[in-house]
Amino acid sequence: MSLEFGxxxxxxxxxxxxxxxxxxxxCPAPEAVADFATGxxxxxxxKRILSHLARCGPCAGEAQVFARLHQEIDETVRAAGPVxxxxxxxxxxxxxxxxxxxxxxxxxxxxxxxxxxSYLFLLRPGRTSSVWRGNAEELRLVAPVGETADAGSWEFDxxxxxxxxxxxxxxxxxxxxxxxxxxxxxxxHLSPPASxxxxxxxxxxxxxxxxxxxxxxxxxKSGLTEFSLKR
Amino acid sequence: MSxxxxxxxxxxWLEEFVPLISARIRAFDHEKFGIDRDxxxxxxxxxxxxxxxxxxxxxxxxxxxxxxxxxxxSAALKEIRKERAxxxxxxxxxxxxxxxxxxxxxPHDAEDDDPLGKxxxxxxxxxxxxxxxxxxxxxxxxTFEEIAGFRGTAVYQxxxxxxxxxxxxxxxxxxxxxxx
Numbered sequence: 001m002s003l004e005f006g007x008x009x010x011x012x013x014x015x016x017x018x019x020x021x022x023x024x025x026x027c028p029a030p031e032a033v034a035d036f037a038t039g040x041x042x043x044x045x046x047k048r049i050l051s052h053l054a055r056c057g058p059c060a061g062e063a064q065v066f067a068r069l070h071q072e073i074d075e076t077v078r079a080a081g082p083v084x085x086x087x088x089x090x091x092x093x094x095x096x097x098x099x100x101x102x103x104x105x106x107x108x109x110x111x112x113x114x115x116x117x118s119y120l121f122l123l124r125p126g127r128t129s130s131v132w133r134g135n136a137e138e139l140r141l142v143a144p145v146g147e148t149a150d151a152g153s154w155e156f157d158x159x160x161x162x163x164x165x166x167x168x169x170x171x172x173x174x175x176x177x178x179x180x181x182x183x184x185x186x187x188x189h190l191s192p193p194a195s196x197x198x199x200x201x202x203x204x205x206x207x208x209x210x211x212x213x214x215x216x217x218x219x220x221k222s223g224l225t226e227f228s229l230k231r
Numbered sequence: 232m233s234x235x236x237x238x239x240x241x242x243x244w245l246e247e248f249v250p251l252i253s254a255r256i257r258a259f260d261h262e263k264f265g266i267d268r269d270x271x272x273x274x275x276x277x278x279x280x281x282x283x284x285x286x287x288x289x290x291x292x293x294x295x296x297x298x299x300x301x302x303x304x305s306a307a308l309k310e311i312r313k314e315r316a317x318x319x320x321x322x323x324x325x326x327x328x329x330x331x332x333x334x335x336x337x338p339h340d341a342e343d344d345d346p347l348g349k350x351x352x353x354x355x356x357x358x359x360x361x362x363x364x365x366x367x368x369x370x371x372x373x374t375f376e377e378i379a380g381f382r383g384t385a386v387y388q389x390x391x392x393x394x395x396x397x398x399x400x401x402x403x404x405x406x407x408x409x410x411x
Contacts, residue, residue, distance in 0.1 A: 008351070012370040015348030030311045034304050039380070050381055054367035058318065062311050067377050069307055073300045076252050 016055040025052060027059050037066035139212050139220050144227040148204075151197060151231040156208060160188040161220055164212035171196065172207040172224070179206065184213065204228030249276060252303070267310065274306035354403040362396025365389055 028036075028049050035041045036049045053060045100106055142157040156169050166184035173179045180196045200206060205226045212220045253272055279302060355363045368378045379389040 007347070009370045009372075011345060011347040012351050012355075012367070014345055015352045016367070016371075018348070019352060030308050030315065033311075034308055036381070038300070038304065046381075050364070050368075053373075053381075054364055054371060057371060058315075060368075060371035060373065064372060064377070065307055065311065066304060067380070069303055070300055073252060073303050 139222040
């Protein structure tokens with residue numbers, strides 16, 4: 001079964017007229033319809049009138065007259081209206097305006113600035129796990145520091161850092177490319193394992209550093225220190 | 232118009248404006264809503280002429296667009312009040328005729344037995360409120376722009392609610408996709 005829009009519309013209008021007659025809903029005053037159609041009226045009243053217009057054909061027609069007249073006038077005046085020079089319009093806009101600190105532009109700008117600052121200083125993602133290099137000298141390396149280590153009897157040694165839960169040792173080659181990295185260690189020294197000795201060749205130079213992970217997730221890194229190796 | 236040469240620019244603009252708004256009003260079919268176009272235009276012209284004559288009134292006009300809109304709206308209001316009075320009188324006349332008829336029953340209306348109208352009403356009542364409202368308003372002759380303006384939504388939302396609603400409505404009525 002198919003149905004044209006026109007027949008559907010006519011059937012609806014007849015049914016709606018019966019509905020409105022049966023409900024006894026009285027039509028709003030023409031002033032209220034005009035006010036509604038031109039965007040005025042309180043929210044509750046607008047809702048009531050809209051619901052009435054959906055069922056009452058004559059009132060819907062009146063609302064269309066008002067809405068379309070309003071739109072036509074608006075377009076005509078906008079297209080043909082006298083243009084006032086900008087200085088006059090600007091002075092008029094200042095008349096009775098709010099003080100600068102109460103204007104929406106100022107309030108909006110301040111709100112955006114505050115949001116930006118709070119993002120930078122308070123909500124910055126990953127802040128708790130960031131690397132803090134400011135006090136890197138606190139995590140001091142003890143040995144080997146600028147010396148040649150004997151492959152058979154040396155170990156990495158550093159001063160324990162207060163509050164550190166684990167340490168990670170990293171070794172870099174001449175080009176500062178990572179050559180080896182340990183698993184997290186609970187100790188403040190490390191005997192070089194066979195995997196490290198296999199990765200390093202006699203001579204050098206090599207560099208090493210230690211990262212200390214604190215209980216709150218903060219990571220403290222030491223500086224890089226050079227060493228070389230002999231067998 | 233020449234009585235107030237200091238505001239000649241304003242008056243010249245009004246002289247230009249009246250034919251423009253007249254042309255627009257002529258293009259809009261008010262008569263299907265029971266409003267006499269010529270009466271409306273005459274009323275608007277008269278009110279605008281009064282603005283030009285009364286110097287004190289012109290001084291109080293700060294926003295010309297809003298003021299002209301108010302003038303035209305109040306002219307339309309006057310016409311609509313007349314139309315409502317005529318409608319009420321014709322209804323009272325019809326009610327008088329039906330009570331004078333033997334048995335006092337109103338004439339039989341074809342729509343009382345309109346199964347489509349009843350089914351449509353029932354189906355619309357069963358739809359979500361926003362879909363039903365947009366469909367009802369569109370069937371009453373409002374454009375999607377007007378519906379969106381009245382409901383305070385975007386035009387695309389009004390279209391969306393309409394088309395979603397009409398699909399559900401067709402499903403409830405057992406109609407095919409050709410219904411538009």
